[in-house]
Amino acid sequence: MNPIPEFPTAAPLRDGAAISCFEEADREFLQIGQRYGARELQFPALISKSLLERAEYPQAFPHLLMIACACHDPLRESLFASENLAPQEWYLSPAVCYHAYAHYQGQVLADPQIVTARGRCYRREASFQFGRRQLEFEMREIVLLGDPEWLNEKIALIRADIDRIADRCGLPVHWETAEDPFFLPTAKGKALMQRLLETKNELVCDEPEPLAIVSINRHGTFFADRFAIRQPDKTPVHTACIAFGLDRWAALRNSNTR
Amino acid sequence: MNSLQPPRAYRTREEFAEALLNYINTDLPIVHPKAAGHEPFERSTLLFEEGGIDSLSIVHIVSFLEAAIGGTLSLQDISMKNFRTVEHIADLYFRLKSDESNS
Numbered sequence: 001m002n003p004i005p006e007f008p009t010a011a012p013l014r015d016g017a018a019i020s021c022f023e024e025a026d027r028e029f030l031q032i033g034q035r036y037g038a039r040e041l042q043f044p045a046l047i048s049k050s051l052l053e054r055a056e057y058p059q060a061f062p063h064l065l066m067i068a069c070a071c072h073d074p075l076r077e078s079l080f081a082s083e084n085l086a087p088q089e090w091y092l093s094p095a096v097c098y099h100a101y102a103h104y105q106g107q108v109l110a111d112p113q114i115v116t117a118r119g120r121c122y123r124r125e126a127s128f129q130f131g132r133r134q135l136e137f138e139m140r141e142i143v144l145l146g147d148p149e150w151l152n153e154k155i156a157l158i159r160a161d162i163d164r165i166a167d168r169c170g171l172p173v174h175w176e177t178a179e180d181p182f183f184l185p186t187a188k189g190k191a192l193m194q195r196l197l198e199t200k201n202e203l204v205c206d207e208p209e210p211l212a213i214v215s216i217n218r219h220g221t222f223f224a225d226r227f228a229i230r231q232p233d234k235t236p237v238h239t240a241c242i243a244f245g246l247d248r249w250a251a252l253r254n255s256n257t258r
Numbered sequence: 259m260n261s262l263q264p265p266r267a268y269r270t271r272e273e274f275a276e277a278l279l280n281y282i283n284t285d286l287p288i289v290h291p292k293a294a295g296h297e298p299f300e301r302s303t304l305l306f307e308e309g310g311i312d313s314l315s316i317v318h319i320v321s322f323l324e325a326a327i328g329g330t331l332s333l334q335d336i337s338m339k340n341f342r343t344v345e346h347i348a349d350l351y352f353r354l355k356s357d358e359s360n361s
Binding site for chain 1: 306312313314315316317320333336337338341
């Protein structure tokens with residue numbers, strides 16, 4: 001019998017202390033959400049093609065997307081040959097928050113809403129390194145839906161909470177204005193607007209190499225327009241999401257406590 | 259990206275500001291028709307809050323500025339404090355040109 005090969009993994013395999021470290025990191029972010037009344041939700045790893053298209057994700061980030069496939073002919077010898085792949089109506093979720101906008105689709109929100117969810121996400125990145133850039137990773141998100149003033153107030157409070165956690169963990173961090181990795185050159189304007197309007201801010205850990213570990217993303221009414229989420233006066237709500245890269249946090253905390 | 263580029267380097271900050279204002283009011287609506295139909299901009303018009311400058315317009319404006327400085331902007335330059343109005347962009351132009359001549 002041939003020796004068993006080493007199989008690649010898309011995310012770190014954890015046990016014992018590593019699991020505890022990972023769960024502890026997540027628990028702190030969950031508690032931040034709960035402190036402000038976040039409702040906890042669970043979402044699936046698969047996300048419908050139509051939902052992501054509604055969110056205009058495929059136009060913005062086609063290079064990151066991964067799709068679930070079946071086989072046209074399950075008896076074919078070359079089972080996974082490209083011509084035998086039958087894409088289904090499902091993508092692997094590239095982020096958690098898209099499920100939340102769909103969850104509120106068509107609703108009139110009498111009050112601002114905060115929800116939080118943790119999920120496995122998948123992005124086809126150009127390179128992979130555990131704890132930095134993974135094909136599969138876990139993300140905790142806090143999603144806020146309300147008027148701009150309420151959003152600003154809550155984001156400021158949450159940001160201060162995040163700073164305290166980073167400080168307690170001894171992580172050398174700073175906040176910086178950022179932009180999403182839009183694929184097409186025609187999206188240059190979106191990236192410029194993000195930077196000018198400072199709609200995306202990232203908490204970057206400077207050591208050992210700069211690495212974003214939290215992102216705060218303000219969407220204005222972009223998602224509310226697409227998912228018809230309104231305030232009682234019929235105007236679209238504003239949304240924001242705060243995303244915590246749990247694998248990155250866990251890796252940094254782990255290396256800091258060694 | 260722009261079919262209408264600034265014709266030359268500008269001798270002064272004021273000259274650049276006037277050229278940029280003219281570009282936004284006259285040329286931009288031609289290369290980007292969605293920018294048409296707006297009240298004429300003034301040098302102090304808040305480009306985003308009052309002018310409704312959209313993502314494609316800002317690409318054209320950045321291209322105009324980069325053609326004028328003969329280079330590309332750094333990420334640090336792309337901030338609201340530099341792009342709030344035509345006057346602010348003219349300040350950035352002047353600073354970049356001054357840095358260039360001092361280096």
